[in-house]
Amino acid sequence: MWVASVAADSLRSLDGVKLELDRRVTAIVGPNGAGKTNLVEAVYFGLTGRSFRTADRRDLIPFGASIARCRVVISGENDDPDHVFMASSSRGEGSRYTMDGAGIERSEAASYRPATTVFSPDRLELVKGPPSGRRAHVDSYIAARWPSRNELRRRFGRALAQRNALIARLREGGGDRSQLTTWNHQFAASGSELAAARDAAVRELGGFFTEAAADLGLDGETDLAYRPGSAIEADAIEAGLEERIENDLRLGRTSWGPHHDEIRLELDGRQLRRFGSQGQQRIGLLALLFAERSAILGSGANPPLMLLDDVMSELDGDRRGRLVGRLLDGGQSLITAAEPDLVPPVEGVRRIAIEELTAGAG
Ligand SMILES: Nc1ncnc2c1ncn2[C@@H]1O[C@H](COP(=O)(O)OP(=O)(O)OP(=O)(O)O)[C@@H](O)[C@H]1O
Ligand SMILES: [Mg+2]
Missing domain, CATH: 3.40.50.300 (P-loop containing nucleotide triphosphate hydrolases)
Incomplete structure (x- = not known):
């Protein structure tokens, strides 16, 4: 259509x-x-x-x-x-x-x-700006590419907010420390699903990204890379949270997890975000959008x-x-x-x- x-x-x-x-x-x-x-x-x-x-x-x-x-x-x-x-x-x-x-x-x-896929000058913030924008973008791509994974971001966001709320209470001397186990578990389960989906999405997009970037004239070696802010396996996330609990209680928030994931657009091993020229950043964003389109087409869906x-x-x-x-x-x-x-x-x-x-x- x-x-x-x-x-x-x-x-x-x-x-x-x-x-x-x-x-x-x-x-x-x-x-x-x-x-x-x-x-x-x-x-x-x-x-x-x-x-x-x-x-x-x-x-x-x-x-x-x-x-x-x-x-x-x-x-x-x-x-x-x-x-x-x-x-x-x-x-x-x-x-x-x-x-x-x-x-x-x-x-x-x-x-x-x-x-629809939108490019506008404002969207260059996706390449130039902080990692949160790239996380949100990849998460909405995940929801479009695999509708059954559409709830992952929200579920993880809820677990993060609940854990943070409990940590803030514990820090003030209130709350029930035994509840941490429950929230660590939920955080690890939903975080692991989200991290695995991001990993799969970036893997699938990577080849298309490199191809589109070369096609559009981004000269050099390009890569789309997923850098997890914690771990991908639920057990590893849960163990990591337990190790860092004293630090989290001191800070009053969850310091480690998929909410620190980074998705990098790289040219010759360097982040386009920090070292790319205006034109290179623009082509980087276009290459990402074309990569998404290729992956969606490859899945048999309407472009x-x-x-x-x-x-x-x-x-x-x-x-x-x-x-x-x-x-x-x-x-x-x-x-x-x-x-x-x-x-x-x-x-x-x-x-x-x-x-x-x-x-x-x-
Ligand atoms: N709610 C509105 N009602 C009426 N006019 C508006 C409204 N919002 C924006 N405009 C006007 O619409 C006009 C056209 O804006 P638009 O952003 O589409 O221009 P453009 O052709 O994209 O220009 P550019 O090449 O600078 O990007 C502007 O003069 C703007 O002030
Ligand atoms: Mg305009």
Whole structure:
């Protein structure tokens, strides 16, 4: 299935804007402030009922208006019927998310629409920022790739919070020390499952990551590496917690465990986060997103729609060409660029000036 069209009836600066997407690559070109990111957000909002820019969906309501609303049409393969997804956010009535006119849960909707992968300049924080962002990203990839593992992160988070709460009480002289055994056990069981899933995900992605990075022109030896913050086996985690208990009681928190895991993007053995150039970090993030897409495709699932906002800046001409080549290899994507010259003039890319869409709309 693929996204046939989007109608941004009203969203931020967009008013009655309609776009038909190519089955392969659609490039939206136009100057700063013209509404390109808003259009990418409209596709994402229509598809998922959420925004990748903000947690507060009321931000999407055009200034001075009372409702934001987008519709997206999904076409199926062969005889599968089309589906229309609609998302809205209003000040008075909150949010609505429907398929073919009826309310639908996000989890259920996921099987009637393509998954999405988003690149935006803000997401470079994933490469440049602290490990917590990479952990969260890999955990949501795990949930998408193996739906049955979807609860692992939450379960571990709960065990960590409970153990920390008990440790804080013990430190203050309260609490019941015998309860620690129970929480150590729960922490180790859920932590071990989470660590094993991260290990499996990173192993599966590693080869695809290296391949995508080479393809996109990240010159050198690249690696995606999982560095556990504790251990993977439950017994080892439990034993490690017991060894460190005095230290934890002194600190008032759990000092060791999968909440200190790191997922590293490396170039020639060094972290892109610390030593990569802007362009290298950008390609590193793209390589990770492409690796996820390859793994999902390899599992037989529908490829995600790639939404790549402002993806060409900081890339040289050669690497812009490689990126478009990779996008043309398969799957559907929507990219934006502020300058027409940033989109390589190759066959197979549908190029649209944002002004064509916004002029006369409304
Ligand atoms: N809720 C809103 N209502 C109306 N306009 C908004 C709202 N939120 C943002 N805008 C405006 O939308 C305009 C277009 O923003 P957008 O981020 O889509 O531009 P862009 O084409 O992506 O530009 P750039 O190339 O700089 O990234 C901006 O002028 C912004 O002020
Ligand atoms: Mg933008």
